Amino acid sequence: MSLANKLSQERRARLAAERLLEQKQAELHAANRKLGKHARALSDEIVETRAKVETVESENQRVKSDLHVANEKVEIAERRLWHSIETIQDGFAFFDADSRMIAANPAYISVFDGLELIAPGISYVEILQLCTEEGIVNIGDQSPAAWRENMLDRWQGLTPEPEVIRLWSGEYIKLIDQRGHGGDVVSLALNITETVRYEEQLKEARRRAESANRAKSSFLANMSHEIRTPMNGVVGMADLLKDTELNEEQLLYANTIKNSGEALLVIINDVLDYSKIEAEKLLLHPEPFDLELCLHELIMLMQPKARDQGLEIFLDYDLFLPTQFVGDPGRLRQVLTNLIGNAVKFTLEGHVLIRVVGVKDSPPGCAQIHITVEDTGIGIPGGKVDHVFGEFNQVDEAQNRQFEGTGLGLAISQQLIRLMGGNIWVESVEGQGSTFGFKITLPLGDGAAQEVIAPPKGVRRAMVVDAQDANRSILAKQLSLMGVETVECHSGAEALAQMAPEIDLVLTDHNMAEMDGLELAEALRGAGHSVPIVLLSGNTGYAEQDPARRFLCAMLQKPVPRSDLFAMLADLGDAMPETPPLTPEPTRPVVSQARALRVLAAEDNKTNQLVFSKMVKTLDIDLKFAVNGIEAVEMYQSFDPDIVFMDISMPKMDGKEATRSIRTIEEGTGRHVPIVAMTAHAMEGDDKGILAAGLDYYLTKPLRKAAIHERIENACSDDVRPPLPSVAEAG
Secondary structure, eight states, X not given: XXXXXXXXXXXXHHHHXXXXXXXXXXXXXXXHXXXXXXXXXXXXXXXXXXXXXXXXXXXXXXXXXXXXXXXXXXXXXXXXXXXXXXXSSSEEEEEOTTSBEEEEOHHHHHTTTTOTTOSTTOBHHHHHHHHHHTTOEEOTTSOHHHHHHHHHHHHTSSSOOOEEEEETTXXXXXXXXXXXXXXXXXXXXXXXXXXXHHHHHHHHHHHHHHHHHHHHHHHHHHHXXXXXXXXXXXXXXXXXXXXXXXOHHHHHHHHHHHHHHHHHHHXXXXXXXXXXXXXXXXXXXXXXXXXXXXXXXXXXXXXXHHHHTTOEEEEEEOTTSOSEEEEOHHHHHHHHHHHHHHHHHTOSXXXXXXXXXXXXXXXXXXXXXXXXXXXXXXXXXXXXXXXXXXXXXXXXXXXXXXXXXXXXXXXXXHHHHHHTTOEEEEEEETTTXXXXXXXXXXXXXXXXXXXXXXXXXXXXXXEEEOSOHHHHHHHHHHHHHTTOXXXXXXXXXXXXXXXXXXXXXXXXXXXXXXXXXXHHHHHHHHTTOOOOEEEEESOHHHHHTSGGGGGOSEEEESSOOHHHHHHHHHHHXXXXXXXXXXXXXXXXXXXXXXXXXEEEEEOOOHHXXXXXXXXXXXXXXXXXXXXXHHHHHHHHHHHOOSEEEEESSOSSSOHHHHHHHHHHXXXXXXXXXXXXXXXSOOSTTHHHHHHTTTOSEEEESSOOHHHHHHHHHHTOOTTBOOSXXXXXXXX
16 A cells, blocks of 8 residues: 555544544533533522522521410410409319319309318319318208209209309309310309399398288278268268258258269279279270260260250260270270360360261271260360370469369370270360360170161151250261251241241250240140151250140150160151140059068168168168178068168178178078178279179269169069159059
C-alpha cells in the first residue's frame, strides 16, 4: 500500500474519530442539560417542601399556642363556674353513672350538718342511710327503710320527679334531679322554706278571708231578716192606715211612712245583690216564662206611682215576636224594674214607653231581643252618661240630690245583663229625656210558636180615641198589622165629630180631659150609634161601677196584652154584639155555703199578727193564730185549717220543723193542706231550703195584701164560702 493511501486512510479514520467524538460530546452535552434541568427541578421541589415544612411547623406552633390559650380559658371558666356554684345559696352536686358523688358545693354539703362522710366518692345509697341514721331528715310516720326505698326508687327513674323533704331544723328542701344520656346525674337542692311559709301564710289569710266572707254573708242574712221583720209591721200598718178615714195631713204622713219603708227595702235588696255580685256568687236560674206577661205585671205595679205623677206608661211589643222564652224571669224583672222605675222617678211630665222588638231564630232556637225604656224626663248631661252605670253613682251631686236612691240599681242591672250574655246602653239629651236599652239572646220556650195575625171578621175600620199620641200610635200600628184601617182622634169631641157609619169598632181610653171614655160611650149611644165600644182603662174596677158601663161591648186593662186584644177582636168578628141594653142586668143571688174558710197563721210577733189580721179583715174567713211551731202543729190537728201561713223563725219550734211535723201527720190521711211561708229570709237560696222542708209557697216580708188574698182564694174549695167579696158576688 502506498504511503498516500495509508495517509488517506489514516486521515479518514482520524476524521471519523473526530466526528464520533463530536457526536459523543453532543450527547454528553444533552445529558448534562437534562441533568441540570432535573437538578433544578429537584432543587425547586426541595425548596417548596422545605417551605411547606416550615409552614406546618409554624401552624403547629400556632395551634399549640391556641391550645394553651384555650386550656387557660377552660381553666378560668371552670374556676368561675365552681366559684359560682359554691357561692349560690342552693345545693348543687354531680353524680356519676354509678351514683357516686363527683363533686358538690358547700350549700349541698351543709344540708348534712357537717358530716365528714358526705364528700366526693360517697354513693347515693350511703347518703340516704346517713339521712335516716343521723336524723337529718324528718320522715314523719314513715319507717327509715320505707323512706329510703321510696327515695331510691325515685332516684333510679329515667326522669325523677321533684321531691320536697323537711330537715330536722324545720327547713324545707326541694330536690330536683336530672339524669344525663351517659347516666350522670345533676342534683339541685333548693331551699324553699320561705316559699312554704309564705304559702302557709296565704292559706291562713285565705281561711281568714273566707271566714270573714261567711261572717259577712251571715251578717247580711241576719240583718236582712232582722230589718224585714219590723219593716213588715211598719209598711203593713202604714198600708192599712191608708184604708182608714184620714184627713189630708194624716194621709200624707201614712204615705210617707209607707214610701220610706219601701225605699229602705229597696236599699236592702240592692246591697244584698251587690254583695253577691262582688263575691261572684250570683247565679242565674233559667226557666220558661212569658216576657210580655212579665212586662204587663211590672207596668201594673208601676202604674199607681206613675198615675200620681200624671204619667202614662205604654208598652209597644212587637206582634211578630214570640212571648215564651227560657231565662231567669226574676233577674230580668229586676233589671226592668230598675229601668222602668228610674224612668218614672226622673220623669216629671209626659210618658214612659217600653218598646220590645226582636229577631226570631237568631241563632236557631233562640231570639235576639232588644228592650228599650224611653222617657220624657230630665235627661242626663252629656259628660255624665257613662257615669250612671258606676257603683253608688247618681247623676246629680251628692250634696244637692233631688232624687233618693243607693246608686246601685244601674250598676247591678249592668252586671246582670252581662251575666245573661248581653249588653246595656243609654242615650240621653238633657232636658228632653233618656232611653235605656239592653240586648239579650234567649232560647225560645215550648209555646213560642208564632201566633197567626189574621184580620178580625167584620172589623175593617176602627176608631182609636186617646189623648196620648204614643198610645194612639201603638194601637194604630197593631191594628194595621191585622189589616184594620184606623181613624185616630185625640179627644171625645173629635171622635163624635168624625164618627161615620163605616166605622166598625171604637177603642177609647178611659181617662181623657173634658170627656172621658165612658162619657164618650154614653154620647155615642145618645147620638144613635150602635158601633161596638171597647174601653181601655188603667182601673177597670172603678169603670165597672159606672152606670155607663152598660154601653160598652168590652173593657181591657191597660196596657193591653196582645192575647186579650186578639181574643176581643175574634169575639167581635164571630158575633158583632147588639147595643147593650140600657137597663142593668139582674145580679144573681149569692149562694150561701156551709162554712167559712179556715185559716191558721203561725206568727210569734204581735205586730205582725195585727198586720196580718188587718190585711184579711175584709175576707169571709175563720182566722186563728199560733205563737210558735209546737202550737201550730197542735192547732193544725184541732182546728183542721184549709190553709196555713207559717212564719219560719219562731221560738221552741221553727216553721220548717213544724211543717215537717204536719206533713208527717198527713202521710196517713192522704190530705195535703197548702202551707205558705211568711219569712224575712230573703237571701239567695233561702227559698229552696224553705220549700224543701215541705212548704208550698214562699212570701217575703213585708207581706203584700194582694199576695195573701191570692193564696187564700186559691185554697178555696167547693164546701166553703168564697172568701173574697168579688168571688161571692160572681157566684
